[in-house]
Amino acid sequence: MLLTKIKGMALKLVDGLELIDFGFALPYTWVLIGGSEGKALGVAMTLPEEIQRYTNSVIEPSLEAFIKKADSLNVIERTLGLAAVNAVSQYRLDLSNAKWVDVLELIPENAGKIAIIGNMPPLVRELRERGHEPYVFERNVKLWDRETLSDALEYHLLPEMDAVIASASCLVNGTIDMLLDRAKRARLFVLTGPTAQLLPEFLRGTKVTHLASMKVADIEKALLGLKLGSFRGFEGGNQKYVIEVI
Structure with missing residues (x-):
């Protein structure tokens, strides 16, 4: 399982890193950490449609405790765990080789046949x-339109795709392993x-x-936007980047 890795x-x-604050919220769950080089904020898309029971086995919140739950079957634990992983990633991330461009x-x-995993209208x-x-x-x-396909068809159609652009919420809902396995001929696979x-x-x-x-x-x-449940409030002051996995 990729999440376990x-x-x-x-x-x-x-x-050297410590948990400063966190919130399981809409539209994003977030974890704020700090270290000797400053603070970093990690987020993960909250998927309310995936929630079964509002429980969490973490008794004493900590950065390590959250990360240990990144592959939990409980989606609340998994979302907080991924936000914590992302916070650590952003703290350690070297963007010297990044391109400050849009995924497009x-x-x-x-490009050939392009699969979009998760309806992203723009x-x-x-x-x-x-x-x-x-x-x-x-x-x-709720996000379907007349051109949208059910995700149940991913298993059958992904082997035909030449490129895949997947919302990274596929990490949160646990479908990432299936997507990677089925995208057999994709030359481009982007998590966005x-x-x-x-x-x-x-x-x-x-x-x-x-x-x-x-x-x-x-x-x-960004934190104020997150606490107010605002997509635009969070994303407005951020910088988009693309970085290659090599």
Whole structure:
């Protein structure tokens, strides 16, 4: 399980870091940590449709305790765990080789069949305007439109795809292993969105080729947006980046 591997690698990087604050919230769950070089904020998309029971086995919250739950079957624990992993990743991340561009810049004109995992309307609209015909898969029926395919079809259609752009919420809902396994011929596999704040070395040896996420430029402003449940309040002051997994 990829999440178990990521958890183990993240736990080796927590020395000198401490948990400052956290929140299981909408639209993003967040974890704030600090160390000798300052603070870092990690987030993970909260998926209310995945929640079964509102329980959490963490009695004494800590950075290490949260990360240990990153592969939990309990989605609340898993979401907090991934936010903690992302906080550590952002603290340790070297962006000297990053490109400060949007994920769209990765898509060549002759990309072939493109799978979009998780309906992302602005991205889908731009791809169609550029002449592509993306296959859009979505689990949450509230996000469906007439062109959206059920995520149940991913298993059957992904082997035909030449490129995959997946919302990193696939880490939160636990489908990442299936996606990587089924995307047999994809030359491009991008994890995108705020939940994709991972260190690229966590994904070496997988089919993931790029991470397209965002660096929090103003932590206090971003935190206020998160506490107010605002997409725009959180994302407005952040910088989008793309980094290659090599």
